[in-house]
């Protein structure tokens with residue numbers, strides 16, 4: 001470590017230097033080393049920071065202040081953070097470091113270069129750890145004085161309250177965490193955009209380039225429809241070009257920030273890129289793809305004749321579905337009960353509906369949807385929910401019974417077929433089709449449904465007067481707007497309220513609200529949404545689950561760029577493990593619950609998702625207590641979604657859970673290693689697999705023995721056969737989808753009577 005210089009240029013950085021330059025610095029260095037034109041930058045290394053601490057003599061005082069800190073004490077955390085940052089800012093940077101920074105800056109270009117100054121934190125023992133978003137970034141910095149100030153502020157930001165808390169919770173010793181600072185030329189792009197180095201759906205060697213005028217923010221945030229160019233890497237030609245009408249561009253504003261500018265009539269319809277520029281970008285993309293061995297999602301910018309690559313990360317969406325041979329579908333097509341079958345998938349939400357196909361490849365296209373159309377897309381995402389409300393049916397290429405499209409369609413009462421593999425390829429815009437959401441079949445034309453099969457969204461209110469059952473029959477809710485329909489089923493409460501659908505609908509990540517000091521807005525949204533559901537179920541239990549969205553679902557939202565890129569988001573940073581490590585995000589949720597409890601909603605229970613060890617429950621409860629929740633007198637429970645939590649159920653009970661609920665959607669995938677959203681293995685996804693049943697049986701027995709309520713809220717709770725089995729094995733309540741509540745209640749009643757009858761006969 002002693003040998004490491006204070007300054008490293010990107011060209012000098014090697015992979016092993018991550019410990020000195022942090023993740024951000026290392027990634028820029030790697031892109032540079034493979035010949036990608038990355039904007040000029042140097043890194044003020046972690047060692048420079050360390051020398052600064054030692055040579056100014058502040059090191060000991062600083063770490064001693066941090067050592068005694070109880071990070072759970074908010075007041076103390078804030079005050080120590082302020083003190084330590086003041087210490088870092090109050091001393092002068094040693095002359096030799098200052099001179100080296102100024103010297104490097106001068107070498108960037110004559111007359112001062114406008115730069116971005118970004119923190120890149122790094123841990124000695126775990127250099128790969130991500131501290132993304134915890135430290136500061138300063139844009140539009142010009143001149144020696146401002147640059148030195150920005151570097152020192154980046155250093156100080158290592159001791160922001162949030163960063164200290166995060167490290168403490170992650171188990172990092174403050175002494176072992178360092179900070180490097182990237183000083184990079186700020187690119188005032190004339191044109192910019194993104195590209196996928198291979199087709200993002202099929203994986204074909206087609207580079208898709210999207211571009212617009214000005215800064216890349218316009219394309220990334222979706223505020224402009226970019227031009228779209230397709231470059232075939234085999235023929236090395238642009239094979240498709242769609243020049244969009246671009247209304248605005250985003251440009252830097254003065255010293256800070258950006259502004260939106262209206263485009264001239266000429267620029268609006270002019271193509272952003274020439275064929276030569278598309279080819280150049282595609283070639284750079286190929287270099288990145290070859291180097292990383294996986295297709296890349298790349299941000300690029302162009303100024304004059306210079307092309308820059310700003311970021312490169314793997315595309316996670318490629319599924320390689322079968323590509324239908326053109327013209328091969330119509331001959332000898334199979335016939336179904338309603339006519340010619342075009343496609344089949346999984347029936348995810350019951351009902352039959354006909355309409356005009358609208359293929360949506362991007363949420364920005366949803367404006368073309370008219371009421372009563374049929375939405376056909378690869379997979380829906382939270383931004384599409386407003387469009388999903390307007391359509392008569394939904395068809396997707398991907399997904400299984402528990403994917404986003406399936407869950408939301410069921411709540412909206414809209415027929416849906418998911419996992420067709422090729423609907424977006426096979427169907428054409430404007431084509432009229434009929435969707436059978438029960439059977440999972442798509443028919444050609446508008447065909448008459450047999451009277452009994454229609455209508456699609458038979459209102460649950462039409463259910464007969466509820467039978468009384470000993471086993472409570474509850475309902476699952478994700479969208480507050482579905483609360484009334486859910487309550488009209490006569491359900492005995494809500495066994496699962498998934499708040500992530502409410503949050504994902506806000507279009508900004510929880511992290512964004514924290515970053516922008518807009519916590520109150522987030523808490524208000526959550527409070528309002530949950531209250532709507534509580535009001536629909538007065539006096540009945542409503543179990544609200546804390547946030548459980550995989551990181552890829554946040555990606556398209558504002559703030560989504562801060563989400564880590566995960567190789568396997570289903571096994572990644574989601575569920576309670578995310579909240580425990582993002583206390584600010586957890587606290588906002590708890591604050592909303594706290595206010596609801598204070599407002600008299602004592603029927604609100606809180607359920608933690610994806611727990612795999614009782615310590616997670618204990619820690620979550622302790623944090624709630626720290627934030628002023630009377631944890632002894634509120635209902636807290638866990639989802640059993642991971643085999644470990646079923647196996648350790650007794651320890652969870654000892655830790656004090658009031659209830660456990662089987663999340664079979666996940667429990668099945670984690671027990672059998674079958675991706676629940678992968679249409680290619682959907683037929684192997686087996687809810688009644690003996691291993692799954694044995695885990696459930698084991699956990700039910702333990703809960704019964706200790707008088708802890710035991711329930712189910714996964715999709716298997718909407719299957720009458722499974723529910724009969726669960727009742728036979730002693731489950732205390734079940735929770736089903738809205739459409740399934742009447743048949744589940746019947747299945748429960750039938751099974752209970754059978755048990756009573758059997759007992760009576762035995763005793764007779």
Ligand code: PEP
Nearest residue numbers: 663664665666713714715
């Ligand atoms: C489950 O895993 O069964 C569950 C209900 O949670 P989700 O479907 O939201 O993952």
Ligand code: MG
Nearest residue numbers: 641663665666
């Ligand atoms: Mg789950």
